[in-house]
Amino acid sequence: MVSSPRLAWLVLRRELAVEAATRETLVSVAPFVAALVLLAGLAFGPRPAVLTATGPGLVWLIVLVAAVPLAPGVAVAEQQDDAWDLLRSLTSPSTLLAGKVAAVWLWLLGSWGLATVLAVALFGAGATATGVAGGLVGTLGVAAVTVLLGTLLPAVTRRPGLLAVLLLPATLPTLVAGTQTATGGVPAAPWLGLLTVFDLLTLTVAWAVFPALLED
């Protein structure tokens, strides 16, 4: 018998292997993030003061929007390869959830990192330690919601906008709190606290309902 932590790690390792083989996430999300920053600059600028002020919020808005294309990688891509059944049989709901959330967390950290670097470079926004902490903590909660919704929605959905309608309001606290942790002159501790509570709550709900979602 494989221990639970090891099983979760093996699920993550498999996700990393698939990503290394396809570069699917990198190729679809990175240019998307870059394009959004560029367009936002044109929409909100050119006054530097406005750009600096909107920088932190833009980063988090992009992280949330870029989570939408990550959802199909959770279950739909597995189903399309007919690999979902075997994966479910070899793991338990908790370990599958943990592995998938860890993977999506890594992809979201990538989006956040790229968006932050571009915001610093193109928007003149500052990077702070609390902003980095906010990035680490905030993306975890978004990852949990993304995995939950990614498992919930099937491949051929007749209502494609549905994922966004479900994901974006659910991650609103992360948007608000994350932005504040990255904004200068704002005490970050309560916002980091809010992010932590949001993460704990979302992970708990995800852990509780995931077995029901895996059923057929």
Add this chain to the structure above:
Amino acid sequence: MTDPTAILPAAPAVTTPAGPTLALTEVCRSFADRRVLGPVSLQLDPGVLAVVHGVNGAGKTTLLRVAAGLLTPTGGVRSCAGRAVYLRPGGGARAALTVRQALRHTAALAGGRGVAADAAAGRVGLTGELLDRRVGQLSAGQRARLSAALALIANAALVCLDEPAAHLDGDGVDQVHAALTTLIDRGASVLLASLGPGEFSGLADAVLRVERGIVWEESW
């Protein structure tokens, strides 16, 4: 009728439990308020092969998926002593991974070691440069054999194979035969679905027929 306890599986690699591996008791399954399976009462002992045949839409796949625990019965009770897997030909692996990667990742998840993955690949004739080819680039027959290898690696007490001989030529069928023999010898129970009784009846301990969701045993 010989005493069943006198027939012991040869040198099992997996210790077999005392009771049946799979027990379905009055199991039903409905889809959108239409009954598609059941009531079914079926027990499989360790180390047996049961072949299930029936026309398309009869309920073979539903039976296998319920047995494997992937579909929850809408009525009745399912119990399984250990892990159960369900495999279709071509299924079980991500298309982007190479054959070797797919086998190794599955072996790791199943609790095996790398050597088991390589041995399984050899057993179904996936050798040499095929191991480095991406799963998505394999032919249908090669993917079917990969699925058989995954069944060997999965380290499961119950293996449900859905039409494993589809897409396979004579050699391929022989390799699946060999894989099935290995599984049974190791004490796993196998539930195998095919359109007709066909290729695997000789190896089977029982032949079952599914008709409109009801499972019958065939005397022979």
Add this chain to the structure above:
Amino acid sequence: MPAEQGTTDARAATVRRALGVGAGVAVVALLIQGLVLAPPDAVQGQAQRLMYVHVPTAWVAYLSFATVLVASVAYLWWRDLRWDARARAAAEIGTGLTALTLALGSLWGRPVWGVWWAWDPRVVSTAVLLLVYVGYLGVRGLSADPHVNARRAAVIGVLGFVEVPIVHFSVLWWRSLHQPPTVLRPGGAPPIAAPMLTALLIGVAALTLLAAWVYLRRLVQLTARRAVLTAEPVPAAPAPIHVRAGGIR
């Protein structure tokens, strides 16, 4: 069994009728109290009368949401589709009322405070609530299998209910970052005049009764459809099969 069912149905119908009559009476009372007997507000004028409907719709919308939560958890626990029907009916009513709350709030806000919208935690939370409801109902139509739809919807129902309070707090803190012009006067509102309070309370009663009546009628519709579908006979089970090594039996 059918005789018992008939009595239960008759009793349920009586309750519904009583609720309907009660709702009708309360609505009439609300119209009289709210439009005629209560005086117009000293500051806001006639527009303030919208409050007698706006506040009750918000209250019943939140009540519906709580019902969706309870019914969703109950479905996930017992897998009984009747709980799913209860959740669905509550969500349908809740969606309409939430949209109405936002619309009335806008209509009230425009003449009184000059704005169609306020970035106030209650307003934003209500808008998020509407999105969650819309998502909840949207998820229902994706599969032909009612259990799959019910499961997905129940997960959204639970997730949504857990997230909305956090959403509210986030916006509350966000709002407090800068001193905003007091558009909606979060605290320290002057005491409300007695006829106005009466109108408000009648409004709450009227809308609750009306919503309950619509809810029960909708439940009847949803469960009647199900009763027709589940009348299929179950065939007799053939003999149990036990596969042992070496052959059957």
